[in-house]
Amino acid sequence: MICILKDAIFSDALLKDVKFINCQMDNVALTNAKFNHTDFRGSQIEGLQININQLQGAIVDIFQAGYILQRYANVVVKAIDE
Numbered sequence: 001m002i003c004i005l006k007d008a009i010f011s012d013a014l015l016k017d018v019k020f021i022n023c024q025m026d027n028v029a030l031t032n033a034k035f036n037h038t039d040f041r042g043s044q045i046e047g048l049q050i051n052i053n054q055l056q057g058a059i060v061d062i063f064q065a066g067y068i069l070q071r072y073a074n075v076v077v078k079a080i081d082e
Contacts, residue, residue, distance in 0.1 A: 030054070040064060 035057035052072035
């Protein structure tokens with residue numbers, strides 16, 4: 001991990017052109033935060049405190065997208081061979 005931000009609070013923040021790449025971001029509070037080209041790829045985001053409708057402007061990797069869909073939108077994500 002490049003950065004450890006576990007349990008950090010970024011509520012109500014404007015995060016523009018920020019790169020949280022390969023960070024430990026478990027349980028980070030992002031309530032009411034706004035994103036503009038905010039990159040979370042490769043970061044651990046379990047327990048992220050956020051509403052799915054806030055994610056506009058965020059950049060995530062495929063694994064994070066699956067986690068977000070399952071946790072915040074109640075969408076089941078499975079590989080085709082499952």
